[in-house]
Amino acid sequence: MKTLAEIAAQLQGYDPQALSADGVGDFLAKLVLPVQETEQVGVLEALGRVLARDLVSPISVPPHDNSAMDGFAFDGAQLASGALQLEVVGTALAGKAWQGEVQPGQCVKIMTGAIMPAGLDTVVPQEFTKTLDDGRIAIPAGLLQPGDNRRHKGEDLMEGRPALLAGERLGPAACGLIASLGIPRVEVFRRLRVAYFSTGDEILSLGEPQREGAVYDSNRYTVHGLLTRVGCEVIDLGVVRDEPALLEQAFRDAASRADAIITSGGVSVGEADYTKAMMKKLGDVAFWKIAMRPGRPMAVGRIGESVLFGLPGNPVAVMVTFLAFVRPALLRMMGARVEPQLYLKARSAEAMRKKPGRTEYQRGTVTRAADGGLEVRTTGNQGSGVLSSMVQANGLIVLHHGQGNVGVGELVDVMMFDGAM
Numbered sequence: 001m002k003t004l005a006e007i008a009a010q011l012q013g014y015d016p017q018a019l020s021a022d023g024v025g026d027f028l029a030k031l032v033l034p035v036q037e038t039e040q041v042g043v044l045e046a047l048g049r050v051l052a053r054d055l056v057s058p059i060s061v062p063p064h065d066n067s068a069m070d071g072f073a074f075d076g077a078q079l080a081s082g083a084l085q086l087e088v089v090g091t092a093l094a095g096k097a098w099q100g101e102v103q104p105g106q107c108v109k110i111m112t113g114a115i116m117p118a119g120l121d122t123v124v125p126q127e128f129t130k131t132l133d134d135g136r137i138a139i140p141a142g143l144l145q146p147g148d149n150r151r152h153k154g155e156d157l158m159e160g161r162p163a164l165l166a167g168e169r170l171g172p173a174a175c176g177l178i179a180s181l182g183i184p185r186v187e188v189f190r191r192l193r194v195a196y197f198s199t200g201d202e203i204l205s206l207g208e209p210q211r212e213g214a215v216y217d218s219n220r221y222t223v224h225g226l227l228t229r230v231g232c233e234v235i236d237l238g239v240v241r242d243e244p245a246l247l248e249q250a251f252r253d254a255a256s257r258a259d260a261i262i263t264s265g266g267v268s269v270g271e272a273d274y275t276k277a278m279m280k281k282l283g284d285v286a287f288w289k290i291a292m293r294p295g296r297p298m299a300v301g302r303i304g305e306s307v308l309f310g311l312p313g314n315p316v317a318v319m320v321t322f323l324a325f326v327r328p329a330l331l332r333m334m335g336a337r338v339e340p341q342l343y344l345k346a347r348s349a350e351a352m353r354k355k356p357g358r359t360e361y362q363r364g365t366v367t368r369a370a371d372g373g374l375e376v377r378t379t380g381n382q383g384s385g386v387l388s389s390m391v392q393a394n395g396l397i398v399l400h401h402g403q404g405n406v407g408v409g410e411l412v413d414v415m416m417f418d419g420a421m
Contacts, residue, residue, distance in 0.1 A: 004286050004301055007031055019288045020401050021359040024325050028300065032307055034335040035259060037190045043179050046170045048231040049188035050335040055164040057181055060154035065116040067092070067123045068149045072137055074107035076122030076146025083141040085132065092117055107137065116150060123149035157181065167337035169231075189335040192230075195254035195306075196223050197237035199247070199265040199275050200313065205239050218387055219264040219311075219318050226322050227262075229419060230330055242266070247278040255282070255304040259333060262326065265313030268297040275310070283308060291358040291401065294384035295321040307333070314384035320361045320396065323415065343398060343413035349377040352406040354399045363393035366414055376414055393417070 007030045008014045011023060019027075038052040067073060074086055086107040092098035094113035101118070102108060108117050116123075124144055129137040157163050163181060164174060170188070178186055203217045204210065217239055227234045235258050240250040254261040266275025267287065276299070279285040285301030285308060295317035299310030309326050311318045331338050346366050354360055362378050369375040376397055379389040395416040399406065406412055 001033070002030070004031075004284050008286070016286055016288050019290050021290065021292050021324060022401065024288070024290055024298070025328065028325060028329040029332065029338075031300065031302075032329045032333045034333055035189050035192060038187050039190050040185045040187055042185055043175050043183070046175055046178065046186055046188060047172065049170050049191075051164055051166055051168040051170060051174075052187045052189050052335065054162045054166050055178065055181075055183070055186060057157045057159055057161055057163040058183070059157075059181060060159040061157040061180055062151055062153060062155070064097075065121075065153050066094075066151050067110045067112055067114050067116060068151050069112050069123060069125050071110060071123045071125045071149065072107040072129060072139075073110040073116055073120040073123050075102070075104065075120055076144070076148070078104065079122070079144055079146055084139040085136045086139065087136050090117075121147050121150055125149065165337075167335060169331070169334075169336045191233040192260065192330060192334045193235060193258045194227050194232045194260045194262060194330065195235040195237055195258035196220065196227065196262045197250050197254070198239045199242065199263055200239075201242050203239045203265070218315050219313070222315065222319055222387075223262060223264065223322065226319070226327070227330075230327060231334065232330060242274045244274050244278060247274055248282070251278055251282050251303055255306045258306055260307045260309065260330060261303060262309045262311060262322075264311045264318050267299045267310045268312060279303070279308065279310060285310075292320075292324075293358060293360045294382075295324075295361075298325070312384075315387040316363070316390055317384045319390055323396065323417075324361065341415060344374065344395065344416050345411050346374040346376040346414050348397075348406050348408060348410050348412050349375045351408055352378070352397075352399065352412075354403055354405055356402050356404050359401050360397075360399040361415075362397040362399065363389040364397040364414060365392065365394055366416070376412065 007027060011026055078084055087105060088109055089102060089106045090098055090100050090108045092108050092110040092114040094111050097115045098108055098117050102120060110123060122144060124139050128143055129139055131137055168174060198217050198220050202214050204214045205217060224234055237250055237254060240246050279299055283301050283303035285299055288298045290296055290298055295312050297312050298321055301308050311321050328338050362382055364376045364378050366374055366376045379392040395414040398413045398415050
């Protein structure tokens with residue numbers, strides 16, 4: 001396991017007093033390690049879990065050539081002669097193979113999903129045919145090619161080949177795919193355990209009476225929700241006062257129980273330094289000033305075997321730093337394959353002032369413009385304590401490190417919340 005100094009030495013231009021957003025991502029990618037323990041879970045419990053081993057298909061899907069729609073199956077080689085008139089000699093139903101033989105000039109009525117009878121490779125949709133007085137069907141010329149409307153054996157999944165790869169975070173479609181293979185249980189990485197607590201004498205827990213200068217703790221609830229959406233097992237340690245003994249106890253408790261520790265507050269310049277001092281005392285911790293807005297101060301490192309993320313105290317800054325940095329790191333710890341961040345392109349509906357040299361995350365709302373394109377506008381006041389702006393937004397407008405002012409109509413990148421918020 002590398003120390004923070006060893007990781008920093010691998011990064012070009014590393015400066016903890018002016019670290020770029022990209023630099024944070026690079027550092028965390030080298031810091032965190034995936035959990036190793038796995039467990040078997042049923043398909044209904046697999047949603048959101050990370051597959052620990054490649055899942056090899058025990059069967060082919062579909063298991064036979066079958067019809068893609070209701071219609072009539074026939075030998076497509078006959079299409080070379082132009083329009084056809086075919087005698088219907090039977091009916092093939094889904095779930096039951098038709099056992100007869102089909103001669104030239106004949107066809108079989110077939111239902112969607114039914115096995116293609118031997119020697120037949122093409123299906124004409126029922127609506128493309130006309131039934132003649134003698135019971136035969138007429139197929140006009142030029143509508144079909146041989147092989148049309150036939151699903152091939154294994155065209156979805158082939159027996160003996162990987163159906164899902166290790167590191168796949170299982171969504172509803174993946175769970176359905178597993179079930180389609182007849183597999184009742186899968187091996188996944190165990191849930192990541194994450195301990196969280198808020199720090200500060202000014203923080204009130206719900207149920208406490210208001211007092212001058214104090215605020216109710218919102219971070220505890222937003223972080224709990226964000227961690228739950230990621231799929232972590234959350235260990236809620238509540239609010240910890242700015243007292244060394246209490247902070248030490250909280251950090252030691254968290255490190256003994258969790259794979260990762262998240263705190264909010266106590267890492268900014270000018271704040272009471274008990275939290276910083278305790279992080280330094282108990283672990284290998286770096287304190288960063290990130291070239292970003294909101295969320296400039298952040299601490300990261302290890303306490304024991306646990307990875308530490310010390311986030312700012314302001315509510316919006318907590319969520320932005322979580323989405324931009326902590327969430328991808330936790331997914332790596334869960335064993336998931338983490339792809340580069342995908343951005344939605346949208347036209348800015350307003351001018352935005354921006355100086356190069358830092359990354360800004362503006363809360364924004366993406367809507368469909370009158371011309372059918374996508375446009376985005378900010379939610380108004382972008383102060384890091386304006387929590388309502390995150391409720392109104394459906395994504396973060398990402399103004400990158402080297403980017404300057406944005407004019408009306410210019411394309412900008414948007415990190416959509418999707419299922420993360």
